[in-house]
Amino acid sequence: MAEKFNAVKGTKDILPDDSSRWQTLEQTTHEFMNRWGYGEIRTPAFERTELFTRSVGEESDIVSKQMYTFLDQSETSITLKPELTAPVMRAYLEHNLDRGGALTKLYYIDALFRQERPQKGRLRQFHQFGAEAVGSPYPEQDVEIIALAFSLMEAMGVANPLLQLNSIGSRECRQRFRNALVEFLAPHSGDLSETSRQRLETNPLRILDTKDEGERAILKDAPRILDFLDDTDREHYEAVKVGLDTLGISYEQNDLLVRGLDYYSQTTFEITSDALGAQNALCGGGRYDDLLEELGGKPTPAVGFAAGMERILLAIPEESAADSVETLKVFVITAGEKAGTAVMKTTMNLRANGIPADFDTLNRSVKAQMREANRQDATHIVVIGEEELASGTCQVKDLATGKQQSVPFKELFKHLTSV
RNA sequence: GUGGGGGUAGCUCAGUCGGUUAGAGCUCCAGGUUGUGGCCCUGGUGGCCGCGGGUUCGAUUCCCGUCCCUCACCCCA
Structure with missing residues (x-):
């Protein structure tokens, strides 16, 4: 590989x-x-x-x-x-x-x-x-x-x-403060860290936010910027x-x-x-x-x-994951080879109507598709198989209640949105 | 750039005082239900034990090197 x-x-x-x-x-x-x-x-x-x-x-x-x-x-x-x-x-x-x-x-x-x-x-x-x-x-x-x-x-x-x-x-105040600070720190330069000593030349104000204990102690008596405003x-x-x-x-x-x-x-x-x-x-x-x-x-x-x-x-807190607001989500299940295209069309239709919907593209068993629906937190499944194709209906199951009923294709959207 | 900790399964980690087939939980897959989930039961897939070298009859384990991750210094968001 x-x-x-x-x-x-x-x-x-x-x-x-x-x-x-x-x-x-x-x-x-x-x-x-x-x-x-x-x-x-x-x-x-x-x-x-x-x-x-x-x-x-x-x-x-x-x-x-x-x-x-x-x-x-x-x-x-x-x-x-x-x-x-x-x-x-x-x-x-x-x-x-x-x-x-x-x-x-x-x-x-x-x-x-x-x-x-x-x-x-x-x-x-x-x-x-x-x-x-x-x-x-x-x-x-x-x-x-x-x-x-x-x-x-x-x-x-x-x-x-x-x-x-x-x-x-x-800028002018800062310049005056800078001069005063350098004047104050110069005698202590031996006690400063190497970087701070360098900053004394290049950017003395930056020494102020040091975390070094010793330097902080020295700075206690340093001039304050507020006095130079x-x-x-x-x-x-x-x-x-x-x-x-x-x-x-x-x-x-x-x-x-x-x-x-x-x-x-x-x-x-x-x-x-x-x-x-x-x-x-x-x-x-x-x-x-x-x-x-x-x-x-x-x-x-x-x-x-x-x-x-x-x-x-x-x-911020990891999120109160409990905000699973029961929003409609459908998983359309294929039962039997001939139902494939109907499943795809039905899914696309639901999506086009604003309903989150998905279907299986792995040719998995009905059971596996059910598991997938559950994993995706679907609220409903729609089952389409050869029987349903013959009768022009589909099985709609509410996953929360487990209740399932037969619904004509034409009324699918109405049925789902009326729940 | 400097210092501490760590690299073992997809994830979280255990383990080997050097020894034969390297483990758990979770995940994933399948079966238990000839077209029905979540729970449960059973089984399965999955590892160059970070990489290279050394010591050794034998290294995932010990030694050296190296890479990566991570936390901290520094500094900043």
Whole structure:
């Protein structure tokens, strides 16, 4: 036998038994987004590499070591998208979706690719849904995005969603904070891990979310980003919190929450759940007022979020499988060779009339067909054999009650739908 | 990239202190019902014991290597 293939490391097949859970998530997403006024956007699976290096940041983990990048036939560097905000903004600018300066609200459900070591809740191809509101600099828009994300988590049944909130201020504030942080950490550099020491040069803010106990202890006395916000940022942040309070959405302030993508400014947030493993972030987002300008557009404020669908599925109960709502489903059984075509025609007829119906294509015994009907959770079987063909009737059996009766072909549909 | 755990039937797993035909439960198939399911009974299909090498009279078992899966670090959804 020839060698068999397996899915590539970090990728997963979604099999029929699981796909209904995915469909539920997708439906909930579509319904919510439409109700909240967001329009769906679908972008290609890959983009020019430079889109990501420029937006996400050269020093970010994503760009520095996680991208699937290759040269195409014209020697253009191509990258499978590792995140979705940049491609969506690229499309926004390319198609002038600003509608002359008004607000544009977009959402997506999509697959993304990052070359990381897989573990629970982390794959190399994974899926996110998310939303971006482009054009409003005001805190009301931050609040709406956060409320949307949070409501979706709740609606999907996530156990104990915890909203964490922070503000990392404008670019200028962040620069001042960065300097202060470096100044504070420099004397401790001997006690820092190698990566943190390196980050001291490249991206000091990232040291803040370390899990290393020793580093956390050092950071206790470090300068706080919130002390570096200017009045505008502070007012914005306060307004966001007031908005969330008004909506009754509780949150935890976490001024170590900086997030790994370079384009964020001001509001950042994350929704976590303790129902997951070490990878406990279900959803992350924030404001990115500088991104569109960096991508060649005019300065345009924007805020958005993205949520990991695999992780959400891990964080919601396996499903109360008991929701077997007694819906009509028919299995048509062949008894005797001559009935084959009648069975097929009858099945097709039922299907054409909107009734889920199936029949045997393995030439199995009546008993085996019955078992199959049962396995498929059919509510009724229809038996067609030579006797039935001769009399123009079929046998209809209700599998729940076990009652069986003879029904003329012409009245089959009426009989089934009247039950 | 680093560390822990694991690869035996389609699935979940047991087992062999190195020895002849490698096991269970579930699944699947058939029979018990000459054209009738779920429960039950009986039988059956199905395994290069991840792969390669070494030690040995003999390896699924011991040793080495390797691949894969998994969890964690890192980071993130």
